[in-house]
Amino acid sequence: MEYLKIGNVKIKKTAALAPMASVADRSYRILCREYGACYTVSELISAKGLCYNDKKTAELCTVTNGERPMALQIFGDDPEFMKKAAEICMKYEPDIIDINMGCPVPKVVNNNSGSALMKDTARAAEIVKAVKSVSGVPVTVKIRKGWDKALVNAAEFAKAMEQAGADAIAVHGRTKDQMYSGKADWDIIKQVRESVSVPVIGNGDIDSLESCLAMYEQTGCDLVMIGRATYGNPFIFREIDSYFENLPYSPPSVEERMEVMLYHIRLILSQLGKENEEKAMKEARKHASWYMKGLYGAAGFRAKCYGLSTYDDALRLAEEFLELQKRQSL
Ligand SMILES: Cc1cc2nc3c(=O)[nH]c(=O)nc-3n(C[C@H](O)[C@H](O)[C@H](O)COP(=O)(O)O)c2cc1C
Structure with missing residues (x-):
């Protein structure tokens, strides 16, 4: 098994889980780590939100052992705020601090943050220096191919x-203008690999x-990072990890998919607390709806997921769906 090192952090050279706001939360990261993701990154965290003591923002910073090695990802446009935010992050003992220079969302780029920093190299460099000056851990940057066709x-x-x-660069092979459309350009990842000596993390369209x-x-590239193809599919990490570990792999059965879906829901419930079952189940709906993709009756299953209000509802839906699969195979 090969490893790479980002600064002093040793990471298995298999596949990392990409940061995904509103998707790859703590439960998701724990689950993907258990299934073999070698590295995880938090959802993007506003530097200003952190500096202004936003409680919700601070909650995003907690790092549990089940998610390590893990980076906390911050975004912002001001070196001083970013420095202060990195100092706050350090209290949560991340393995790495990652700076978001790839987010294409208007709310972020209109504040000169995320991928807008790719139009202002000098400011982006100031931010890296500022964050680096207070982080006792490696500092990485996640970028895109560029801003648009012209840049x-x-x-x-x-x-x-x-x-x-x-200390490392992650590259998503699309421009900001492309958002998530078109095909990711892997050639640009190769070009980045050839232009720097630090590790390069390749990202875009791995499924x-x-x-x-x-x-x-x-x-x-030194490491591969996967985002959307992990929806309802932590198994992709097991397949990749098994390959590199020379272990046999067999795709999950319907029963296993269902077990893992229920386990995922229990993780969400345990993160939010049993007393917040309703909130947890609202959060769980979209995740649950992804697990049966491609199977007979998946569309009906997905629709029913949006009605889940309790864990017992999920158990009943699971039984009903497995019954449907049995009848279909007769
Ligand atoms: C729902 C969603 C949320 C995302 N949130 C973040 C984020 O918080 N920070 C970030 O750097 N990238 C974010 N991304 C981009 C992904 O990390 C990744 O670069 C992109 O999805 C391309 O990889 P993929 O083709 O494997 O999905 C997000 C993507 C999606 C689909």
């Missing part, structure tokens, strides 16, 4: 971030063991 600057930008002190191996092969 495809990931390779030069990554070099500047390395010079400012970044199988085969595409994970292809990303390693075609880009030379």
